[in-house]
Amino acid sequence: MAAVTKDLWINGKFVATERTYPLYAPYDGQQLAAIAKADPGHVQEAIAGAHRAFQTMRELPAHRRAEILFEVVRQLKERKEELARICSLEAGKPIRTARGEIERTIATYQFAGEEAKRISGETIPMDAAPGGEDRVGFTWREPLGVVVAISPFNFPFNLVAHKLGPAIAAGNTVVLKPAEQTPLSALIMGELFHNAGLPEGALQIVTGSGRELSEALISDERVKKITFTGSSEVGRLIKSKAGLRKTTMELGSNSALIVEPDVPLDKIIPRCVEGAFAYAGQVCISLQRIFVHESIYSEFSERFIERTQQLNVGDPLDENTDLSAMINSREADRIESWIREAVDAGAKIGCGGRRDGSTFSPTVLLDVTRDMSVSCKEVFAPIVSIVPYRSLDEAIELVNDSMYGLNVGIYTQNIGHAFYASRKIESGGVIVNDIPTFRVDHMPYGGVKESGYGREGIKYAVQEMTELKFVTIKTQL
The missing domain is CATH 3.40.309.10 (Aldehyde Dehydrogenase; Chain A, domain 2)
Incomplete structure (x- = not known):
């Protein structure tokens, strides 16, 4: 793979930066690419674009969100060997294991497309309580808005899928910050979602230093949820700055x-x-x-x-x-x-x-x-x-x-x-x-104690990435 420059993915196009950093293969030190190094200004631009795009995403019907995810699945199937090789090179993952990751990634987006059509609520028997007579009660789920997703290096395709898939299925927009060592797989997903017809700005990808970008990613009030997979130390830092906003933390373990x-x-x-x-x-x-x-x-x-x-x-x-x-x-x-x-x-x-x-x-x-x-x-x-x-x-x-x-x-x-x-x-x-x-990839997955909280697994992640709204109607005045 030639050492080409890879830019940020902001508002549906690649954006160059003044600074880059070299990406080396873990096994032999081969330079794979020069990666754009975002600054807080780029993060603000990405969040602003995702915030604007949310107005389109929240009105996108479920069948359309599902079609976009299924089209991503189709593209992944066409490019399986190419993507496995990229995963192997940038993450140092044995090629047989990398192929397995791509297969799982396909399954994860497939589950997300299916789940997009199954987001539902329930009816509430209002007359179960005195004063509830002549009332109908029900719930539905609404998307949150801008989701910041911070992903690790070890499953650069599939753990990104566990954040993008349910977020998009639910009608949210995403600002993705991939691990510094594995940006190539994330940037490819920007292209695939663009080709699949995802509205411009609904997926933003900023690459670079987590230390330099974390404050801008987390502190912006337009961000309604943060989903993070990584160390307990970084998870605690994110939680301390997230305040009352929703967070999902997939942290450490000694299984x-x-x-x-x-x-x-x-x-x-x-x-x-x-x-x-x-x-x-x-x-x-x-x-x-x-x-x-x-x-x-x-x-x-x-x-x-x-x-x-x-x-x-x-x-x-x-x-x-x-x-x-x-x-x-x-x-x-x-x-x-x-x-x-x-x-x-x-x-x-x-x-x-x-x-x-x-x-x-x-x-x-x-x-x-x-x-x-x-x-x-x-x-x-x-x-x-x-x-x-x-x-x-x-x-x-x-x-x-x-x-x-x-x-x-x-x-x-x-x-x-x-x-x-x-x-x-x-x-x-x-x-x-x-x-x-x-x-x-469809089972509930998450931890207790310092392993974090919240659950992944597409159905469960969709619940984490939506807000439950209750509606009651008095049938007789």
Whole structure:
């Protein structure tokens, strides 16, 4: 890919900026493009344009919004391999994984188009209360207005889709700020929506530094909702400035899995390894902590390590690559220091722990304690710890001893234990007989505690991006 200049997408056209920054591929350092660096003035222009376009969007009928989203789906299907390659290059995502992301992105916009036609209210039995006789009551949902969407690097197509899809389905306009490392995929979506007939100004895309743009993006009173996926630290900052406006926060996690002694290890270990190391662990619900019953701990650990050592690390465009470079060298530095800290405190490296530039070998840690950074913080890297437990209650206590609560998994063949754990575990989602990394794009998805609040999953995100209005009519004067 030639290092061309990529401009901002404002009011239906590309807009050049005085400043740009180089975009490099995480794996080999190849310069992919020069990316426009927006300033607060560009953000104000984008918000103003989105605010004007909202008057058109709110009057756009549901069938038309659906048609626009379905046309985006059609274009994505036509360009699948091209888009997967872009995703692989700018995010360092193995090409097979990138193809899977494009398929999920197609499904997400498809769900959004379908949901655009299903936004509804309900009737209220007014005469259920004294004084409600001779009245009809009902609700409907109305779009909010301008939505600011701030997306991360790890799923540059699909997590953008989880913000754009429901916002547009509901009749909102969007100002999108993609991650600095993955702007190419977002800018492509500007073109695709334009080609699909989205009204001019309904989607604005500003690229550049989050630190430089966050104040302008968040503080403008014309912005009615902020949806953010990223770190807990940035989420707290955004929330402190958002005030009473609506926010959805998809933040950090140190996702856990409980493995009971009655499960067939040969069936679950490949899936567990996949959940721990897919995309080098740079997934919000990547499997980070595995709690295994003490009776099968040794066998599980040995077989898990054996499977991990079979993974291929290398060029993301190689069809045989399972995981590639981390997003940048700073993240590799951080993980190297966390592993060193854990080993100094008594942890053992079962396998991995090696670094080559920004590439980190898949690492299994044993004898990890709950106070180590690799356990109590979000590693967001190809690291997993395996810890024994004696009873299900102890395992649940270990899982819940976390500031996070996004997805938790449990493997068990005891239906009573499955329901018991589902009740006791403190998380937004409990995945029974699969890893916490499991997600399909129409299910409700979100966390508790410092993992955030609000829910994604198209139907649920539409609810978050609309306002419920109640109407009552007195039928007789």
